[in-house]
Amino acid sequence: MSDSSFTIRTRKFKSNRLLSRRQMVVDVLHSDRASLSKKDIREKVAQLYRTTTDLVFCFGFNTNFGGGKSTGFALIYDTLDFAKKFEPRYRLARQGVVEPKKTARKQRKERKNRMKKVRGTKKAAVKDAKKK
Amino acid sequence: MADQETIRSRTLKQYKEINEQLREFLKGILQLEKTSLFHDQIQSNSTDSGGVSLLSIKNDLLLQYLINLVAVMSRRSTPNQTLTSASTRSMILRLCEIRTFIEKIRPIEQKLQYQLDKLLKTNVDQQLTFRANMENFDQDVNGNQEANENKTEGEEEEEAKAKIYRPPKLVPVEYNEDFDDKKEKGTVNKRLEHLKRRAYHSDILQEYKERYSDAPEEVYNSERSRFTQQNRAYKEKIAYEEEYLKRLPQTKRERLQLQRSMTNNGNDIMDHLHDADVLFDDNFNGGKKKKGKMSRQTKKKMEKKKNKSIKRLKSRK
Numbered sequence: 001m002s003d004s005s006f007t008i009r010t011r012k013f014k015s016n017r018l019l020s021r022r023q024m025v026v027d028v029l030h031s032d033r034a035s036l037s038k039k040d041i042r043e044k045v046a047q048l049y050r051t052t053t054d055l056v057f058c059f060g061f062n063t064n065f066g067g068g069k070s071t072g073f074a075l076i077y078d079t080l081d082f083a084k085k086f087e088p089r090y091r092l093a094r095q096g097v098v099e100p101k102k103t104a105r106k107q108r109k110e111r112k113n114r115m116k117k118v119r120g121t122k123k124a125a126v127k128d129a130k131k132k
Numbered sequence: 133m134a135d136q137e138t139i140r141s142r143t144l145k146q147y148k149e150i151n152e153q154l155r156e157f158l159k160g161i162l163q164l165e166k167t168s169l170f171h172d173q174i175q176s177n178s179t180d181s182g183g184v185s186l187l188s189i190k191n192d193l194l195l196q197y198l199i200n201l202v203a204v205m206s207r208r209s210t211p212n213q214t215l216t217s218a219s220t221r222s223m224i225l226r227l228c229e230i231r232t233f234i235e236k237i238r239p240i241e242q243k244l245q246y247q248l249d250k251l252l253k254t255n256v257d258q259q260l261t262f263r264a265n266m267e268n269f270d271q272d273v274n275g276n277q278e279a280n281e282n283k284t285e286g287e288e289e290e291e292a293k294a295k296i297y298r299p300p301k302l303v304p305v306e307y308n309e310d311f312d313d314k315k316e317k318g319t320v321n322k323r324l325e326h327l328k329r330r331a332y333h334s335d336i337l338q339e340y341k342e343r344y345s346d347a348p349e350e351v352y353n354s355e356r357s358r359f360t361q362q363n364r365a366y367k368e369k370i371a372y373e374e375e376y377l378k379r380l381p382q383t384k385r386e387r388l389q390l391q392r393s394m395t396n397n398g399n400d401i402m403d404h405l406h407d408a409d410v411l412f413d414d415n416f417n418g419g420k421k422k423k424g425k426m427s428r429q430t431k432k433k434m435e436k437k438k439n440k441s442i443k444r445l446k447s448r449k
Contacts (some may be wrong), residue, residue: 060379
């Protein structure tokens with residue numbers, strides 16, 4: 001694999017004090033390589049803005065038709081606490097800050113439907129009961 | 133020669149007779165005029181406020197036209213009358229004026245046609261709908277009156293209890309025979325109609341039109357072409373996404389548009405040869421696939437069904 005580099009340009013930079021973060025549009029030029037992973041982009045952005053990689057959240061990357069250029073968004077939080085507060089759960093799960101739910105979606109829904117049939121404190125009994 | 137003379141004598145006789153008749157007619161009219169009844173009738177006719185004023189104007193104009201026409205005819209029929217005298221010229225001028233007025237009224241009358249037809253219709257129907265009022269009949273007979281009163285009271289009570297809905301008795305309307313041809317035949321094939329409408333604007337028919345029409349060729353500027361519109365829409369979407377930092381999902385429409393833009397929609401004639409087939413085929417199938425050609429999806433579905441049925445058979449055994 002060639003060791004070609006890629007360039008990152010940021011546009012529409014804005015410092016969002018309400019959510020205590022900096023947000024921007026990221027343009028990645030990668031003429032020789034395939035599209036980049038979010039990890040690489042996070043590292044580069046952190047380098048550019050002199051922060052740590054765990055405070056940078058990247059998402060929404062689309063590669064232009066024909067390749068060579070991708071566009072996406074990046075958010076840089078002031079602290080990890082603010083990040084945990086304001087970021088949606090799935091993005092935190094992507095980075096490993098928060099563990100995703102272990103139970104399957106189907107099981108959760110079935111459990112909820114079982115609880116619907118029962119009123120009051122019996123719900124707790126149904127919660128732990130298994131399907132017959 | 134003798135024939136001509138007999139014809140002449142006959143025409144002269146007829147002429148004299150007609151003359152006599154006309155004179156008597158005039159005398160009669162003059163006598164009528166003197167009587168007061170005639171005046172009253174004229175005045176009553178002139179003060180009718182109920183009709184359509186346009187029609188009364190038209191009546192007056194037509195009457196004036198006829199009068200003038202008869203005067204011109206009389207001038208012509210009398211021998212040794214010059215037709216270029218001032219009075220005849222004025223009469224002919226007046227005729228032309230009245231003619232133009234009548235012709236100007238015609239489009240106005242066309243616009244009013246609906247109202248007039250409605251008026252006529254309702255007047256005709258009213259004769260049929262005038263019925264005797266049955267309630268008034270009951271009050272005359274003494275013996276039956278009380279019984280009917282009680283009955284009506286009882287009926288009213290019943291109705292108040294049950295609250296039956298009695299629909300209002302409206303004036304009956306004439307039954308019109310006109311109905312849509314399409315609906316007579318059966319269901320309207322909407323898809324077919326849509327395709328036909330599109331075929332009218334296909335390239336092939338436009339070429340024919342251009343070739344055989346006298347109208348000048350119109351060339352439109354290409355600024356508002358579909359491509360620029362799509363471009364603009366795309367740019368707007370991107371601007372929104374970058375402003376709000378979120379990606380919008382791709383709707384079905386957008387996906388199809390992208391697909392269409394990627395396929396080669398070249399302006400070859402070969403691509404558009406069969407566009408106008410709808411209009412000329414009698415059993416147009418809508419460009420559907422031939423028999424035996426199943427799409428991949430249907431093939432998959434069929435396989436699934438087959439496998440299921442095989443499984444069921446096996447498990448039963």
